[in-house]
Amino acid sequence: MFKIQTLNNISVTGLNRLPRERYEIASELAHPDAILVRSAKLHELPIPPSLKAVGRAGAGVNNIPVDALSAKGIAVFNTPGANANAVKELVLAGMLLAARNIAQSWQFARNLTGDDAALNQAVEAGKKQFVGFELPGRTLGVIGLGAIGVLVANAARALGMRVIGYDPSITVRSAWQLESQVEAALSVDDLVTRSDFISFHVPLTEQTRHMIHAERLRVMRDGAVLLNFSRAGIIDDHAAVEALNSGKLYAYICDFPSNLLKDHPRVVTLPHLGASTHEAEENCAVMVADQVRAYLEDGSVHNS
Numbered sequence: 307m308f309k310i311q312t313l314n315n316i317s318v319t320g321l322n323r324l325p326r327e328r329y330e331i332a333s334e335l336a337h338p339d340a341i342l343v344r345s346a347k348l349h350e351l352p353i354p355p356s357l358k359a360v361g362r363a364g365a366g367v368n369n370i371p372v373d374a375l376s377a378k379g380i381a382v383f384n385t386p387g388a389n390a391n392a393v394k395e396l397v398l399a400g401m402l403l404a405a406r407n408i409a410q411s412w413q414f415a416r417n418l419t420g421d422d423a424a425l426n427q428a429v430e431a432g433k434k435q436f437v438g439f440e441l442p443g444r445t446l447g448v449i450g451l452g453a454i455g456v457l458v459a460n461a462a463r464a465l466g467m468r469v470i471g472y473d474p475s476i477t478v479r480s481a482w483q484l485e486s487q488v489e490a491a492l493s494v495d496d497l498v499t500r501s502d503f504i505s506f507h508v509p510l511t512e513q514t515r516h517m518i519h520a521e522r523l524r525v526m527r528d529g530a531v532l533l534n535f536s537r538a539g540i541i542d543d544h545a546a547v548e549a550l551n552s553g554k555l556y557a558y559i560c561d562f563p564s565n566l567l568k569d570h571p572r573v574v575t576l577p578h579l580g581a582s583t584h585e586a587e588e589n590c591a592v593m594v595a596d597q598v599r600a601y602l603e604d605g606s607v608h609n610s
């Protein structure tokens with residue numbers, strides 16, 4: 307029996323579905339063996355001397371002081387892949403949202419008032435104002451071909467899109483488990499010049515911060531759409547706003563709240579909902595608890 311402390315908003319629902327004889331969930335624990343978190347920032351907390359492992363119920367580890375913990379011999383686990391389907395589905399929704407002007411036309415429709423004649427007139431105006439476009443034949447560029455990027459790439463192929471992918475750290479096509487018709491881009495520059503939609507699935511690092519900057523926005527296809535369901539900071543938002551204002555960029559779907567972006571008519575911001583499905587929360591909670599349990603029991607590491 308291990309005591310596991312959950313901080314902040316990890317899905318305790320998910321953990322509660324585990325056999326309770328294996329775990330005890332303590333809300334306050336003076337000497338935890340392990341701490342599991344979803345979004346809580348561990349940088350801000352003292353590291354308890356008893357700590358042996360930290361688990362992050364999610365893919366990214368920006369909220370975990372990995373180097374400081376590793377220096378003390380504390381193991382860090384994350385859950386790559388456990389929420390990949392949830393993120394993929396929201397990316398697909400984001401593409402359709404942009405292509406069919408759903409956010410803008412929804413705003414338009416909810417502000418309508420008047421009798422049937424007035425509403426019919428508004429319907430005609432709306433049909434003209436919100437003409438969209440279809441996905442087959444359009445090109446999706448996927449940057450980052452880990453668990454999520456691969457699912458997004460294959461799903462877009464199934465929708466009839468042309469897909470090109472780029473991943474700086476993986477060069478072996480078979481390792482990507484990609485549809486055979488997913489084409490490899492030579493570089494980020496190569497990908498951005500050839501894509502109608504670009505979806506980002508890389509962690510935020512010094513190498514990826516502002517990966518999309520003014521220069522790259524200038525060489526994008528006219529009317530391109532950016533989808534950032536990864537981390538804020540990967541796109542230079544000031545440059546993106548300029549590109550939206552000039553019409554170079556058609557839309558920007560961003561899974562982060564942002565004061566700069568929230569009122570722009572061609573931007574949709576979300577409160578980081580990519581992984582927020584019941585299924586993904588449960589998958590992440592179970593995976594991270596199992597990994598930490600195995601590590602505490604016999605030192606084995608299952609961080610796949």
Ligand code: MLT
Binds near residue numbers: 364580581
């Ligand atoms: C992730 O890194 O997988 C996501 O940020 C998960 C989350 O929303 O907590």
